[in-house]
Amino acid sequence: MQAHLRLDPSTWWALTPASGARARWWAGVDGGGTRTRARLMDLEGRVLGEGEAGASALGQGAAQAWRHVLAAVEAAAQGVPGFLLAECALGLGLSGTGRAGPLADFVASCPNVAAAALTSDGLAAVLGAHGGQPGGFLIAGTGSVAEAIDAQGQRHQVGGWGWQLGDDGGGAWLGREALRHAHAALDGRVPTGPLATAVLAACGTARDSLLSWSLAAGQAELASLAPLVFEHAAQDATAAQLLTAAARALDDLASALPPVPLALGGSIAERLQDRLAPATRARLVAPQGDAMDGALWLAKHSTV
Known part of the structure; x- marks a missing residue:
């Protein structure tokens, strides 16, 4: 059995919501500047549903980010008997965590959920691709960036400097x-x-x-x-x-x-x-999952 990866504390943030309730569900959320996706899972690991909402990039405002995060989770929970946000632990992989002001606003306005942990959308993608084990992700779409988590749980990022001066190969x-x-x-x-x-x-x-x-x-x-x-x-x-x-x-x-x-x-x-x-x-492997899977991993291992 693979050892549980322990993320360096600097790579994620534990939010302190007011609920205090025991988690009955996990939700993994992948959010960026265009849309937000959520996948809901019960404590036995069964996927119960997926939902989508608008943008939740932190730079567009904490109120909007939380509104769309919660809307995506609620959409994923449609038809789940007895679902309550107050009993749901959130793993959040959102863009914009590198900006101190928007990050602080988002963390300070965490709503009434069982627990919440936040990291970047890129690191969530790495966690999902490698099942919470050390690995890297090389992304080139409109832009380009490479991220990795090493065996010590530390994050490494290369590129991603923006299209004006960087993003070479994108x-x-x-x-x-x-x-x-x-x-x-x-x-x-x-x-x-x-x-x-x-x-x-x-x-x-x-x-x-x-x-x-x-x-x-x-x-x-x-x-x-x-x-x-x-x-x-x-x-x-x-x-x-x-x-x-x-x-x-x-x-x-x-x-x-x-x-x-x-x-x-x-x-x-x-x-x-x-x-x-x-x-x-020679280093390439097929991804095991997506950023929502990585956010779910964070919810399971960093909020309980």
């Missing part, structure tokens, strides 16, 4: 590099191949229109160009080179983590898997 990064290539093609500095043609068709074939699109583009707009890089990689040398560069960026994230088993997440990481270095691929 979708917004790929889109930005493709857009820079289109700029060079329109200038005549490089040949206009299939990738540049596709980007110009999407963003503007004249200098003024391309410049306007580029200046207004945010993370989502840049990431919308990433599929073009994959689409044209077989016919366009620049597109192929960008995918290789993105894979090397993800290799760098992985190599900076402790040498633990590694799960992949996000559409970009999954599409780049075959381009990753042999050393990275």
Whole structure:
């Protein structure tokens, strides 16, 4: 039997709700800037239901975060006889825990539940992927980040610096590099191949229109160009080179983590898997569960 992993105290927060009731249910909650998902389980480990609500990123306000967390849990409990929030222990994996002010507001406004423990959404994903054992998670979707928990229960994070200056190898990064290539093609500095043609068709074939699109583009707009890089990689040398560069960026994230088993997440990481270095691929394992499973693990092991 595997030993119980003991998380470093700095990686999670035990909240102090007023209920004092004995827990009859566990709820694992995964929340971010778009939606909140909850999975409800009884003390025998049976999954009773799942629910969803709006965003619960802490930076959007503690009141909203708690409203959507509790709404998702209540939705998961639909049809569960006798369910009471006051008798439910919560494990919470939420985005925004790195900001001291929003974190303090959220912790201070914990409602009447049996118990509650909070960690980041990334660490919840690691716990879920590895069943509460040491391991890492390499995520590349719109952005990119790698997180791990080592054998001592300490958290390690690499990347995740945001699309403006970082998130190398993610979708917004790929889109930005493709857009820079289109700029060079329109200038005549490089040949206009299939990738540049596709980007110009999407963003503007004249200098003024391309410049306007580029200046207004945010993370989502840049990431919308990433599929073009994959689409044209077989016919366009620049597109192929960008995918290789993105894979090397993800290799760098992985190599900076402790040498633990590694799960992949996000559409970009999954599409780049075959381009990753042999050393990275040798560490890959299939995830055992998701961030809600990781939050449930936290509820079971950190709130009782």
